[in-house]
Amino acid sequence: MATRDTRARSSDFLRLVLLICLSVVVMLADRRTDYLQGVRFTLAMVATPLQLIASTPDRIGTWFQDLFTSEESVNQANTRLRGENMKLRARLQRMQALEAENASLRRLLAAAEKVPDQVLMAELVDVSLDPYTHKLIVNRGVTDGIYVGQPVLDPQGVMGQVTETMPFTSAVTLITDPSHATPAQVERNGLRAITFGTGNPDKLKVSYLTHNADIKLGDVLVTSGMGGRFPAGYPVAQINEIIRDASEAFLRITATPVARLERSKQVLLVWQGISKTFSDNLKDSE
Amino acid sequence: MNGTRWLIVCLTFVVAFVLNLIPLPGWVLPYRPDWVVLVLIYWCLAIPDRFGTGMGWLIGLLVDxxxxxxxxxHALGMATLAYLTSRLHLRIRMFPWWQQSLSIFLLLLIYKSLVGWMRSLLGELQFDWMYWMSSVIGVMIWPWLFIVMRDLRRYARIS
Incomplete structure (x- = not known):
């Protein structure tokens, strides 16, 4: 009796050791390769419905709100939106002219031609993930052509990038996640910098700027396009604190994200316009 | 144990997962107990022959x-948690409620520190004392959860 019990126990322990080894292998494989995409997809068949169920209270709430919105307020909103639309259209006309001019100038220089970015709107699946990761779930996945590393914006600025894709949803890591870094530059003078997430939803750290760097309070950082992940020129953050400590090699700078990371319900997924290379353009002009 | 009974076990996990994901305002989030872990501990205590390390691992993968x-x-953390709980199930079942709560608290802390340690190695997490808050709330909820789950188990005759 006793021997059987000890045998059962040791086999249980063996199973635990095996599973721990398997977990470590899975972690390494998931971090370094994409072999486990199939496993993730299979588990997402269970996980995605769970997320959708958890987000229903919020959706019912919105539905009720829509139901009881008065006609008056809808009309007001409509008028306001129409005005906004007119203004934006007017600006767009100027943009189109500028874009054409820019393209022809670039062609004259035989430089890489910039192709406009494509966007897709996605809605957040309203679930609260574990508070120590700054991640969001959006309702677009592989079936909409979403890929890992895709930049995510809101109307104000850069929010983050897609880090996991599933068939119908994907996870977005925000720029404030402690493991996220964003290549940026100061809009005013093109000074390059990198912003790091701090785990605090309204704080970014700007590192590796020396004491003589030309940076001021209120400067806006935009994406620099370095690294190829984020298209250049989208606003990232605004500098709100610069500490000059002579005993440190670099300035201690904090910035506030421009995007409304905690309030945006709709986000934009961007496909970067694939810019033609210098040699392609030379071939074209021949 | 037949199909319907497994279905009931699955349903308790569905409820636990949904409770873990339901949107809450930011300041409440660190206080949210880890429902999936509590339900996992319960089933490891109640039916240790059928529910153990392997199931813990699978549930953990789903949490990930x-x-x-x-x-x-989380798969690694939950497999370890399930193993420890099923190893200790006879003792924990015998304990009076406050000793039981204490051992559950220890199990929760072991699980949280294991997961927290791995995640800080991966650079995903910065520890602060709020990190342990969910275990405190979890152990406060445990006695009530235990009663509800026991009644459910007896009603469905899962053993």
Whole structure:
């Protein structure tokens, strides 16, 4: 009796050791390769419905709100939106002219031609993930052509990038996640910098700027396009604190994200316009 | 144990997962107890022959996918938790309620520190004392959860 019990126990322990080894292998494989995409997809068949169920209270709430919105307020909103639309259209006309001019100038220089970015709107699946990761779930996945590393914006600025894709949803890591870094530059003078997430939803750290760097309070950082992940020129953050400590090699700078990371319900997924290379353009002009 | 009974066990996990994901305002989030872990501990105590390390690992993998984490982190933590709980189930079942709560608290802390340690190695997490808050709330909820789950188990005659 006793021997059987000890045998059962040791086999249980063996199973635990095996599973721990398997977990470590899975972690390494998931971090370094994409072999486990199939496993993730299979588990997402269970996980995605769970997320959708958890987000229903919020959706019912919105539905009720829509139901009881008065006609008056809808009309007001409509008028306001129409005005906004007119203004934006007017600006767009100027943009189109500028874009054409820019393209022809670039062609004259035989430089890489910039192709406009494509966007897709996605809605957040309203679930609260574990508070120590700054991640969001959006309702677009592989079936909409979403890929890992895709930049995510809101109307104000850069929010983050897609880090996991599933068939119908994907996870977005925000720029404030402690493991996220964003290549940026100061809009005013093109000074390059990198912003790091701090785990605090309204704080970014700007590192590796020396004491003589030309940076001021209120400067806006935009994406620099370095690294190829984020298209250049989208606003990232605004500098709100610069500490000059002579005993440190670099300035201690904090910035506030421009995007409304905690309030945006709709986000934009961007496909970067694939810019033609210098040699392609030379071939074209021949 | 037949199909319907397994279905009931699955349903308790569905409820636990949904409770873990339901949107809450930011300041409440650190206080949210880890329902999936509590339900896992319960089933490991109640039916240790059928529900153990392997199931814990699978549930953990599902937690990793729903939380969009690196695969394997919670799987490792939950497999260890399930193993410890099923090893100690006879003792924990015998304890009076306050001793039982204390051992559950220790199990929760072991699980949280294991997962927290791995995640800080991966650079996903910065510890602060709020990190342990969910275990405190979890152990406060445990006695009530235990009663509800026991009644459910007796009603469904799962053993």
């Amino acid at each position: 996918v729903t939380n969009a984490n690196l695969l394997g982190v």
